[in-house]
Amino acid sequence: MDDLYRDYILEHYRHPHNFGVLETPTASYEGSNPLCGDRITMMLGISDGIVREVAFTGRGCAISQASASLLTDEIKGKTVEEVERMTPEDVLDLIGIDISPARLKCALLSLDTVAHALADDAAEKTESGGPASGSSPK
Amino acid sequence: MADVVTTTPPSQAKPARLDPHRLRADFPILATLNRFGKPLIYLDSAATSLKPLTVIEAVDGYNREYSANIHRGIYEMAERATASYEETRVKVARLINAPHPREIVFVRNATEAINLVAYSWGRHNIGRGDSIVLTEMEHHANLVPWQLLVQEKDGDLEFVPVTDDGLLALEVYEALLHLRPKLVAFTHVSNMLGTINPVRQLTEMAHAAGALVLIDGAQAVPHVPVDVQEIGADFYVFSGHKMLGPTGSGALWARAELLEAMPPFMAGGDMIREVHLRRSDWNEIPYKFEAGTPDISAQIGMGAAADYLMSIGMDAARDYEQELVRYALDVLPREVPGIELYGPAAEYRGGVVSFNLPGIHPHDVAQILDRSGICVRAGHHCTMPLHERFDLAATARASFNVYTVPEEIDALAAGLRDVVRIFNR
Numbered sequence: 395m396d397d398l399y400r401d402y403i404l405e406h407y408r409h410p411h412n413f414g415v416l417e418t419p420t421a422s423y424e425g426s427n428p429l430c431g432d433r434i435t436m437m438l439g440i441s442d443g444i445v446r447e448v449a450f451t452g453r454g455c456a457i458s459q460a461s462a463s464l465l466t467d468e469i470k471g472k473t474v475e476e477v478e479r480m481t482p483e484d485v486l487d488l489i490g491i492d493i494s495p496a497r498l499k500c501a502l503l504s505l506d507t508v509a510h511a512l513a514d515d516a517a518e519k520t521e522s523g524g525p526a527s528g529s530s531p532k
Numbered sequence: 533m534a535d536v537v538t539t540t541p542p543s544q545a546k547p548a549r550l551d552p553h554r555l556r557a558d559f560p561i562l563a564t565l566n567r568f569g570k571p572l573i574y575l576d577s578a579a580t581s582l583k584p585l586t587v588i589e590a591v592d593g594y595n596r597e598y599s600a601n602i603h604r605g606i607y608e609m610a611e612r613a614t615a616s617y618e619e620t621r622v623k624v625a626r627l628i629n630a631p632h633p634r635e636i637v638f639v640r641n642a643t644e645a646i647n648l649v650a651y652s653w654g655r656h657n658i659g660r661g662d663s664i665v666l667t668e669m670e671h672h673a674n675l676v677p678w679q680l681l682v683q684e685k686d687g688d689l690e691f692v693p694v695t696d697d698g699l700l701a702l703e704v705y706e707a708l709l710h711l712r713p714k715l716v717a718f719t720h721v722s723n724m725l726g727t728i729n730p731v732r733q734l735t736e737m738a739h740a741a742g743a744l745v746l747i748d749g750a751q752a753v754p755h756v757p758v759d760v761q762e763i764g765a766d767f768y769v770f771s772g773h774k775m776l777g778p779t780g781s782g783a784l785w786a787r788a789e790l791l792e793a794m795p796p797f798m799a800g801g802d803m804i805r806e807v808h809l810r811r812s813d814w815n816e817i818p819y820k821f822e823a824g825t826p827d828i829s830a831q832i833g834m835g836a837a838a839d840y841l842m843s844i845g846m847d848a849a850r851d852y853e854q855e856l857v858r859y860a861l862d863v864l865p866r867e868v869p870g871i872e873l874y875g876p877a878a879e880y881r882g883g884v885v886s887f888n889l890p891g892i893h894p895h896d897v898a899q900i901l902d903r904s905g906i907c908v909r910a911g912h913h914c915t916m917p918l919h920e921r922f923d924l925a926a927t928a929r930a931s932f933n934v935y936t937v938p939e940e941i942d943a944l945a946a947g948l949r950d951v952v953r954i955f956n957r
Contacts, residue, residue, distance in 0.1 A: 398899060399954050430895050430911055431925030453925060455893035456955075500895065 398491055399456065406460035411467050414449045421515035425507030427499050432458040436466075436507045440515065443474050450507075455500050457493070462504035464488045469508065478512055480505060550844055550852040552937045558584040558840075559935050570905030573940045578723050578751060578884055578931035579909055580773045583833075590836035591778055594829040601825055603802055617828055620835030621818075627838040627846075628749075628768060629759040630785050637784040637791070637818040638831050642750040643673040645769035645784035646717075648821060649746055650677035652794040653767075654715075660686040663713040665743070667692040667700055668921050669722045672914040674748045678717065692718070694921055698725040698876040705734070709741035716743045720752035724915045724929065725875035726857065726884030728756060735764045744790075750774055754933065755853055755882045757846040760785055772830065776933075777837035780830035784821075791817040798823040849934050853883040856932050860885045860941045867945035868952070874922060883932030886913070889948065892955050894928035900954060901947045908944070 416422075419437035426433040432454030439447030448466045452459070468488055469477045485505045486493060493501045556562050559582045564572055574582060600610035602617045621633040630636060639645045654677075658664065664678050668691050682689055690713065692705045700718075709716075716738040721728050735745045746767035752758055754775035760768045767790070772781030786794075796803055796814055800823035805813040814820045841849065858878040864871055864887065874886045889897055894910035901908055909929040912919045919926065930944055 399896070401957075404955060404957075428912075428916070430893075431919075432893075432895075433925070453893075455895040457896070494899075497895070497899065 398493075400491060403456060403460045403489070403491065406463040407456040410450075410459055410463035412449050412463065412470070413451065415451060416447055416449045419447075419449075421511040423507050423511035423514060425503055425510060427454070427458070427503055430455065430458075430500060432500055432503055434458065434462050434503055434507050436462075436504070436511050438508070438511055438515070440474060445469050445472055445474065445477060450504070454503070455497075457489075457497055457500040458503045461485060461489055461501050462507075465504045465508065474512060477508065480508075550848040550934060552852065552935060555844070556935050556937070558586070560585055560588070562935065566902075566905045568903060568905065570903075573904070573906040573943050575930040575932065575936070575940060575944060576907045576909050577754075577933035577936070578774070578913075578929065580779065581754060581776050581933050582935060583778065584776055584837070584840050586840055587777055587833045587836045591829045591833040594832050599829075602828055603819070613828060616832050616835070617826075620831050620838070623835045623838040623842075624783050625785075627758070627842060628753065628770075628785060629761055631761060632788065634817055635785055635788050635791065637786070637821045638826055639769075639782045639784055640780050640827065641771040641773070641782040642748060642769045643771075645767075645782060646674055646746070646748065647677045648784055648797045649767050649769075649786070650681045652797045652821070653744075653790065654678075654681045655685070656795060658682065658685045658687050658714055661688070663688040663690055663711050665690045665692065665705070665708050665711075665713045665716045665738075667718045668694045669698075669700070669725060669727065669915065669918050670717070670719055671723055671748065671750070672916070673750075674717055674719060674746075675917070694725070694727075694918065698722070698727050698874065699880060700727075700729060700734075702730075702733075706737065709737060709743070712741060713738075713743045715746060717746040717748070719748040719750075720758070721749075721755060721882040721884075722875070722915075722918075723751045723884065723931075724886050724913045724918050724927070726881040726886075726931075727876050728752075728880055728882050731765070732763050739764065751882060751884070754841065754849075756850045766790060772834035772837060775834075775837050776840055777834035778827075778830040780827035781834035783834075788817065791821070794821075796820050796823070800824045844934060852934060853932055853936075854878060854881075856936055856938065856941065857881050857883050857885065859938050860930065860932075860944075863941055863945055864948070867942075868948040870952070871948065874924075874927060883936070884929065885931070886927040886929040888924070888927055889952060889955075892951060894926045896955070897928045897948070897951050900951045901944070904943065904947045904950070906940075906944055906947045 416437040420440045422437040424435040434452035437449045448470050450462050598609045598612045600613040602614040621636045625633040625636050690708045693701045738745045744766040747765045749768050749770040753770040768785045773779040803820050803823040805815050870890050872888045898908050898910035911926050
């Protein structure tokens, strides 16, 4: 009936994959869309340049949560470089539904948050390492 | 030019009861279909209102027939533009019963009006340690300008809390007034809870404590009778686009002696009497505050909107919208099991109903309703602190105007049942 709210999208929303926390993430970041109240914390466990573990928590609309569920499945086991190269189009392909312009931010919050987590991680490494933690954008 | 008090008298047509189905014919957009071929069910009037044909034609008429600049030309067309623009000031003054049209300053919207007061009055009257009392239910427009002001001047903000029922906690307000604030600023009608505040009482209490009062009337002027003299306010602000007028139009009303004492907000053409290379003299009020060429057609459209509202009669508009909100508060919980409604009982409420469906984000609610042609707002409605107060990330909001009919509330209820069905399948 509704092409946006297909069964698998709602299934990922109701039972998101990789939902939870990592005890000792090497990188994490809390991203939000203040306008809608979507909020996601991405936690990554990286060793030898490979994303070994990934988990997220948060709340938000079906699109943002399903996107995070699908994206975390996708990046697990990938190299950091591969994840860094992922584009918004890749995420939209993963979600597999037509997203209207007003909802793009919801669909792309997960990728944006992963990118911030990786960027913070890289910055900390070049600063010869402080505690691994992300800060929320304002 | 400021003395054009006498134009056409207000329409005496004041039907005892408003006929929304007849009014709907005045709004061309209501005859359009959305991309799914569904008729428009517009329940987002608190964001912006639809425009009646008379407003559309007033804007169009200026652009087609006499699109000259105002207050300058001495040719016939320019005089017509000036007269039409100034006539709007008279109409707007009449709509809110302002004592004199020269107390009406034209601005782009309520936000600009509040910023004008914060910059012009605020920066000359608020100093270190001075406090301003606001409420937890303010739109960001009546919060952030004051934050900037007190940060700059080292003043303080205090907030009247909102009760669980969505009303202002008057006993706390009374206590805050002991701080002898310089200014109290509050909304007349909440854009999220719909609460109609007891503005006259709040104003009297503030005055007794020696404070001036600014009232954000953006959600009130289109929906309830407003009489700034009866309220006793010092500043009253509103937007044209929420009262059936065009975007880009709005007004600040303030008592003449306040406007006289306030320095200009923006400088440039039209706001000066004499300009020399190193100094200038200001024009009389309200022109002192109207620098540069304004949105002439929009303000003229706002005049047509004021005429339209006065022809309906604001008492009739208020009575009808109260009926609507009563209907919504009755039908929605009955027809949509589990729906959570926020805000006070119908007798304290304007035509605004904010809600949530358990476990479903309001953005998803709004997106699915869109398929049925139903337009609602989803998000925080520029009231993030109020959402925090109720521990809500976001809400969906249905809001009404004189063209809203009960059948549209039925359609909303049916649409919400669809949302629940899709999410629970």
